Amino acid sequence: MTAGRRRGVELERAILRAAAEELVASGYAGMTMDKVARRAGTNKNAIYRRWPQRAALGVAAYKYVADARTPTVDTGTLRRDALELLRQANASWSSPHGAVLRDLLAAAADEPALLDLLREQAGGGALNAAWFALLSRAVARGEAPPEAVQPRVAALPMTLLRGEYALRGVPALPDEVLVEIIDEIFLPLIRGRGLACPVPLSAG
Amino acid sequence: MTAGRRRGVELERAILRAAAEELVASGYAGMTMDKVARRAGTNKNAIYRRWPQRAALGVAAYKYVADARTPTVDTGTLRRDALELLRQANASWSSPHGAVLRDLLAAAADEPALLDLLREQAGGGALNAAWFALLSRAVARGEAPPEAVQPRVAALPMTLLRGEYALRGVPALPDEVLVEIIDEIFLPLIRGRGLACPVPLSAG
DNA sequence: CTCCTTAAGGTACTGGCGGTACCCTATCAG
DNA sequence: CTGATAGGGTACCGCCAGTACCTTAAGGAG
Known part of the structure; x- marks a missing residue:
């Protein structure tokens, strides 16, 4: 196993991914810090080191999923x-x-x-x-x-x-x-x- | 002191009044069952005996304050x-x-x-x-x-x-x-x- | 007046949560 | 090789919703 210990961006992506999954699975109310940590295979410390509040993680996780497509239409009428x-x-x-x-x-x-x-x-x-x-x-x-x-x-x-x-x-x-x-x-x-x-x- | 022990409607009004006060003071998130009970001079049992959920109390407390005035206007234009x-x-x-x-x-x-x-x-x-x-x-x-x-x-x-x-x-x-x-x-x-x-x- | 049901009071508890503290350990730069 | 950095593990605090259990006051029936 190349397991090792994830650091920096790699860990951050893993946390965001886990948070996003919890978000779509259980909603914001169900997006518990413990559950996110467990799903990401880490612990709350690593999360709180990056986002000081649960809400901040929520927004970050949302941005992570949102693809911000710019809608364009031009049908003629x-x-x-x-x-x-x-x-x-x-x-x-x-x-x-x-x-x-x-x-x-x-x-x-x-x-x-x-x-x-x-x-x-x-x-x-x-x-x-x-x-x-x-x-x-x-x-x-x-x-x-x-x-x-x-x-x-x-x-x-x-x-x-x-x-x-x-x-x-x-x-x-x-x-x-x-x-x-x-x-x-x-x-x-x-x-x-x-x-x-x-x-x-x-x-x- | 005519203190006695409040019962029935009297206690219910006291609880609703306390809940409404907490509601305007701290918002719904701050309307804690313990705080309502303490402010009403009673305990959570008496509340849960009447409203099974915190949200139910919230709605009841809101209705208690809402005066449901029916707006009427007729200015001519x-x-x-x-x-x-x-x-x-x-x-x-x-x-x-x-x-x-x-x-x-x-x-x-x-x-x-x-x-x-x-x-x-x-x-x-x-x-x-x-x-x-x-x-x-x-x-x-x-x-x-x-x-x-x-x-x-x-x-x-x-x-x-x-x-x-x-x-x-x-x-x-x-x-x-x-x-x-x-x-x-x-x-x-x-x-x-x-x-x-x-x-x-x-x-x- | 007495008894007995009812409901209020008091307290303690469970379980889950957000957030923090502390210490151990892997990683990487120098 | 070494030391700063950051991830991992775990225990903890305080707060909250909701529950359990027992004690005690109130009020009605007889």
Whole structure:
């Protein structure tokens, strides 16, 4: 056996791998330091030497699994672009990887420092950029008014998706919900932002 | 001293009161059974005889504080109605009472049975009805098209408010955010739902 | 008033957890 | 070869949820 004693990066990877496995197996609440140590074939000391808090290990383990793929779509129409992006997000969130993320988010309610790290992962950077790009293309095609390119509009579908996940339980959202979000809210809003009428539309 | 030994309802109220105080003082995570028992001047037995789980006590304690006021507004215009309702919700959520609710919601991520109870409290019933009433009045006044009276539209402002709370931290949302939610999203959406154009508005 | 059921009080315990201390030992740089 | 570094093993502290067991006050039935 070339066993020897693992050191440095090698051990660190082993710990992260073990932590990630515990995370997907038992959730954050079940990711015990002892269990991670045992699964990694080491002991708590080696873990605490690297991450001072259990929560820090949780975030690190999540990052270790998260592959941070940047979603890109370009189907040619606004509606199909939006639907596709939303479907990708739904698939991602309902995967084990997403379950871990949601679990971590819930668990880290009292650890404000870690919340920031997670929020970034939860759909901050790349995802938002994708929605902006989608809107810009729609404007270029004449499918949407220029006023629609706005942060709050771009973030809306993902916010609604999050809302649905918060409202319902764990399982993946049925596709009809995604279609509703797009057809009942997102697209009507974009249409409505074309009309700059501060005064009610009654009168007519 | 008329001390005596408290029994039945009297003791139950004392426990609930103590639990509620611990809840607002230290959050759900800090609401220890021992601390509740000590504050109530009793012991854990008396608590476990009534609530089999700590989470059950948490929910009961929350209900004990929650006053379940039904919000009602009627200012005469859609925009002011919506803004007022949203401001009330914001004030309620940023109050200690709201902090407890958000804390409980986060903590109960792995207790699905309790989630339902909390979700109801979190703005399910009465609040939704208020938004429906608001929309209906706007339609009656001619301020909104009848197509706007729809569950997803009614729930939208509260969903966005929740989204902002999830995104940012604890503190109360500044009023500009509420105004933006109404002016940039809610009202344009209602306007947009008047135009039933499945085909893009380009072409013109 | 007495007795007896009921429920509250007190205390101690189990088991699991996060986190720390201490000491032993393998590894690697010099 | 040697000494600093870091991994390994183990025991420990304090805290917590939940349980067991016994003592003691309260209140109703007779």
